[in-house]
Amino acid sequence: xxxxxxxxxxxxxxxxxxxxxxxxxxxxxxxxxxxxxxxxxxxxxxxxxxxxxxxxxxxxxxxxxxxxxxxxxxxxxxxxxxxxxxxxxxxxxxxxxxxxxxxxxxxxxx
Amino acid sequence: xxxxxxxxxxxxxxxxxxxxxxxxxxxxxxxxxxxxxxxxxxxxxxxxxxxxxxxxxxxxxxxxxxxxxxxxxxxxxxxxxxxxxxxxxxxxxxxxxxxxxxxxxxxxxxxxxxxxxxxxxxxxxxxxxxxxxxxxxxxxxxxxxxxxxxxxxxxxxxxxxxxxxxxxxxxxxxxxxxxxxxxxxxxxxxxxxxxxxxxxxxxxxxxxxxxxxxxxxxxxxxxxxxxxxxxxxxxxxxxxxxxxxxxxxxxxxxxxxxxxxxxxxxxxxxxxxx
Ligand SMILES: [Fe+2]
Numbered sequence: 106x107x108x109x110x111x112x113x114x115x116x117x118x119x120x121x122x123x124x125x126x127x128x129x130x131x132x133x134x135x136x137x138x139x140x141x142x143x144x145x146x147x148x149x150x151x152x153x154x155x156x157x158x159x160x161x162x163x164x165x166x167x168x169x170x171x172x173x174x175x176x177x178x179x180x181x182x183x184x185x186x187x188x189x190x191x192x193x194x195x196x197x198x199x200x201x202x203x204x205x206x207x208x209x210x211x212x213x214x215x
Numbered sequence: 216x217x218x219x220x221x222x223x224x225x226x227x228x229x230x231x232x233x234x235x236x237x238x239x240x241x242x243x244x245x246x247x248x249x250x251x252x253x254x255x256x257x258x259x260x261x262x263x264x265x266x267x268x269x270x271x272x273x274x275x276x277x278x279x280x281x282x283x284x285x286x287x288x289x290x291x292x293x294x295x296x297x298x299x300x301x302x303x304x305x306x307x308x309x310x311x312x313x314x315x316x317x318x319x320x321x322x323x324x325x326x327x328x329x330x331x332x333x334x335x336x337x338x339x340x341x342x343x344x345x346x347x348x349x350x351x352x353x354x355x356x357x358x359x360x361x362x363x364x365x366x367x368x369x370x371x372x373x374x375x376x377x378x379x380x381x382x383x384x385x386x387x388x389x390x391x392x393x394x395x396x397x398x399x400x401x402x403x404x405x406x407x408x409x410x411x412x413x414x415x416x417x418x419x420x421x422x423x424x425x426x427x428x429x430x431x432x433x434x435x436x437x438x439x440x441x442x443x444x445x446x447x448x449x450x451x452x453x454x455x456x457x458x459x460x461x462x463x464x465x466x467x468x469x470x471x472x473x474x475x476x477x478x479x480x481x482x483x484x485x486x487x488x489x
Contacts, residue, residue, distance in 0.1 A: 109278065112277075112278075113277060113279070116273050116277045119273065119274070119296060119297075120273075120274050120275070120296045120336055163273065163364070163365075163405075164404065164405025164406055164446070165272035165273055165364065165404070165405050166272075166273050167405060168228075168404070168405040169272070169273075169296070169297055169338075172297050172298045172301035172302075173298060175298070178229075178232075178233060178236070182407050182409055183407075185406065185407045186407045189407070199366065199441065199446040200405060200406050200446060201406070202406055202407045202408060203403060203406070203408055203411075203445070204403075204407065204408045204411060206407060208410065209403075209408055209409065209410030209411040209412075209475055210409065210410035210475045210476050210478075211238055211410075211475060211476075212236045212237065212238050212475075212476045213410075
């Protein structure tokens with residue numbers, strides 16, 4: 106259980122352009138600085154929004170990471186829903202899905 | 216009296232970042248018009264600095280050292296930390312007011328323990344308000360944060376005490392100071408439920424806020440807020456502290472739940488200062 110480290114990694118990444126550059130140039134070296142499980146490392150490497158969401162990454166931290174990855178808004182929401190379908194409910198924190206997975210946004214045309 | 220303005224407004228990133236996705240463009244433009252009116256009202260007071268009381272989203276503070284309250288003393292700030300295209304706001308520098316911030320903090324600390332920071336990166340929580348209220352980024356800003364994100368959260372009654380201390384401090388300096396609190400009422404941002412809004416809960420909260428009814432405003436537990444207002448509802452702290460600073464009645468200038476793409480009930484209000 107290293108949700109703290111997982112979120113710390115994303116916190117540093119989200120706020121610091123130098124870390125963002127390192128993330129693009131040498132992700133492995135960056136990951137080594139944090140105490141992460143293999144599952145967490147893989148999720149970060151793959152930009153696996155659904156799994157990161159289920160693992161309990163704070164929604165604000167995850168939203169900024171999704172923006173960094175250039176994921177479009179409705180795709181980002183759908184990736185979180187897919188994460189829940191695949192891995193089950195959010196395991197920690199206060200950003201759990203409370204609805205049934207339907208969209209609350211009339212602009213969402215999917 | 217050197218607090219010359221107190222008001223509140225929403226700050227959700229969609230307000231600028233997803234403007235082009237909005238279906239109800241008439242309501243959107245009405246909202247933008249009210250935000251511009253708020254800008255004009257602040258300018259008309261002759262305010263020399265703007266305190267932005269925000270609920271930041273892990274741009275500066277993390278669970279290694281999370282302050283209940285923090286005040287910024289930076290010479291200047293930069294933002295947004297988010298991808299500028301995603302937020303719809305270009306990266307920019309914002310002037311600070313370090314000397315004024317120090318003097319205010321000295322007075323605030325007589326009754327409330329606060330942290331301070333000479334560095335501060337702005338996220339959407341401050342950049343969205345500034346985009347509308349100081350679009351030239353030429354007003355000296357004093358950022359203030361209340362912990363609404365990393366539980367255990369700042370208790371509501373402490374947010375109230377903090378607002379009162381801000382008022383006392385503002386009134387102890389010669390400068391004219393404007394204050395805006397920026398948060399959400401009910402919302403479930405950054406979840407698959409983004410766009411969900413509890414309008415009844417929002418309107419009840421706004422009624423308490425506009426009456427500036429301290430007892431009613433402090434009568435929420437975090438469990439109730441989470442159930443009825445979502446984790447975004449924790450940001451009522453900034454509105455409550457602003458009401459405490461103003462001490463007068465509020466006037467709700469705009470509220471709509473009809474822009475779910477912005478992921479929050481969009482709000483603009485001002486208070487009379489008493
Ligand atoms: Fe927020």
